[in-house]
Amino acid sequence: MTSKNAKPKPARDAAATRKRILKAAKREFAMKGLAGARVDEIADRAEINKRMLYVYFGNKEDLFLAVLEEAYADIRNAEQELKLGHLEPVEALTALIRFTWFYYLKHPEFLRLVNSENLHRARHLKRSARIKEMHSPFVKMIGDLLKRGVATGVFRRGIDPNQLYISIAALGYYYLTNRFTLSVIYGRNLGAAPALDDRRMAIEDMVLRTVLKSPDI
Amino acid sequence: MTSKNAKPKPARDAAATRKRILKAAKREFAMKGLAGARVDEIADRAEINKRMLYVYFGNKEDLFLAVLEEAYADIRNAEQELKLGHLEPVEALTALIRFTWFYYLKHPEFLRLVNSENLHRARHLKRSARIKEMHSPFVKMIGDLLKRGVATGVFRRGIDPNQLYISIAALGYYYLTNRFTLSVIYGRNLGAAPALDDRRMAIEDMVLRTVLKSPDI
Amino acid sequence: MTSKNAKPKPARDAAATRKRILKAAKREFAMKGLAGARVDEIADRAEINKRMLYVYFGNKEDLFLAVLEEAYADIRNAEQELKLGHLEPVEALTALIRFTWFYYLKHPEFLRLVNSENLHRARHLKRSARIKEMHSPFVKMIGDLLKRGVATGVFRRGIDPNQLYISIAALGYYYLTNRFTLSVIYGRNLGAAPALDDRRMAIEDMVLRTVLKSPDI
Amino acid sequence: MTSKNAKPKPARDAAATRKRILKAAKREFAMKGLAGARVDEIADRAEINKRMLYVYFGNKEDLFLAVLEEAYADIRNAEQELKLGHLEPVEALTALIRFTWFYYLKHPEFLRLVNSENLHRARHLKRSARIKEMHSPFVKMIGDLLKRGVATGVFRRGIDPNQLYISIAALGYYYLTNRFTLSVIYGRNLGAAPALDDRRMAIEDMVLRTVLKSPDI
DNA sequence: TATGAATGAGTGTTCATTCAT
């Protein structure tokens, strides 16, 4: 008997086909950007007829948006799983910094996709309703975390939660995306394991010094 | 007589032709990236025959490298002009942070070019001799600045100058390049003047808190 | 119980399904021609599965022929209803001219379908048995009309009934199908109501002058 | 020596290339209409690289307009050569009727192109400045001809010159473009030489009867 | 040094038709 669960290519299973297209598209868009990505390549990798891609997603740009939405959903979901609300403020902040670093490190495709979208001035994301609703609990979470820290006396007052998260993201994102030119400039491989570890510690140090009332680190 | 100073298009002036090509190419590469840039568009804007572009620069990728080298030279030269060595350490550091922010803000093409190059894993820059030699005084300058601050007792010990500069760059670069998706996520225009000012202050605050011995800000 | 009279989509009613397909196809073929018509669009409009279209009509070209046959049947039936045999020759001829003009005016899809078929050199119609049999009474009718007029002394002798009908059709068809380019050439909108009326009168005048023994118009 | 006049493909001669493209395009558009025409086929027939087609004409639709403009220019130029102003009114009118018929007969591509353009509601022609200016002397010529005939007492008063020319065109155009379906309906080949001659005479008769004061034909 | 003409491989997208259920 031919099993429906055969991994490579379950015939006539719309949901599975959709998923295969999304997966292949994420890979291709991350590797080559929106313009550089090849629809043919996506179709080949997804083992579908190119036509299906248009049936399921409309066109290349809409497919890109779908990929982007999924990528944002993935990181926000993973963040939720940290249950930062159940941790002490300092622990929670440290956990968030580390999570962000390691998520960026392990998901370079997320960085590339976000990068691509910004090169297009968020043209696609602006049209997305999902994105906005997906981020309101996230924004609230950071705000709550800071408030709790201030309340327990460990965090300074007056820190803008948005600026803080942007900084946490920035310190990791920039290093990881720009480590290639930086490696040329500094004449050493900033992508090597020890260098990566150094960077992570530098980030933790910088953020905590900024937030903690008395950073006796 | 044909004047060398005739602005629009001095015939048969190799240096001027080269400059016009570089200027047009910088614009085009910054706007559309390496793959998206059009050789025809560059030639049209530079008011030269497309063939000349190949005579002067070999091919599209070599032209991209030339543009990139010039862009790096420009920012490093502007940095040199700050004469940070003549300022007190704290003033010098503040000046560097501000310079970096405003340079990024006023030269989005620099950010785009660096971004493009990193998408290609610094493939072009690696082949460049100019880049490396151009950065050694820059790296030294940051190191000297930190040492002076430590010596005068205003900066903490043990700060890695490379990490520090990367952080200064990161905090501005990430915000400016990613402000489009961030604006969608936060539901407000992070590119507006007040938001830009808020960000600059947040960056200064964060860096100084990290470096200063007792940040009584 | 499922009613046969349910308007929107009576399930499993072969005759009704066939009609819905034909109606949607007529619209689509008239609007976009044979090549331009989209099978998907026809299926969507007919609210049927695309596959059914092939079950009922074989393929796109056979469907086109079915549409065409129906369109010819419609105009010939409407003509029969004029009962020209019951009118005086002059009245009958005038009625035929007016009918032809207004039918063309109110059924642009008929003109478009005939036009499409001629672009294909009547490839489909040639295979149709229905068309030939459907036209023999029509041809006879025009002939009889002329004979009666000659017999009663109002029409000239020697008029070829086929040429006459072709002229009647031509004078209206050409104006209506080509009014777009003609409007550009003459610099005014030949599709406006007054222009349409002018044209109708010019046609009646021309045909009657050609047929009547002494056209004291 | 290699001659520049070598017919098949004079290399690097822009004007000749342009002409070859136009010629091939006219053929292809006439045969298959705007949508049905294949850019590849045009390029192959013109023995050019497809890219040149876009360099010279922008895109398929602009090429279509260029073809259309040329086709109109050709017939209007040929009409001018009749020097109708130098003939007696009746002779001139007869010459115009015959010319129109034979031009349509010998240039089926003109009929097809005009037909295509009307299927698109003269979308392209509306954008053309050339067309309008090219037709004002033509419109004037027909008007003058009628006036002269009225002045010399051979033509009736009150004939609208535009309606008259439209009728002359209609009587030939409709027959020639629709002779395929008409042949099926009448059961004989209306494209055969004797049938064509019959039609031409019927047209001349009809037009003259309409215009002449006392048509003693 | 400089030019305008030319190329060929490749892009995203579309479509009538058939398959599997």
Place this chain on the structure above:
DNA sequence: AATGAATGAACACTCATTCAT
């Protein structure tokens, strides 16, 4: 009888680069 999934060939248009003068 009816459906949703799938196909493969084609289409208009683009691009970096080279040729001929």
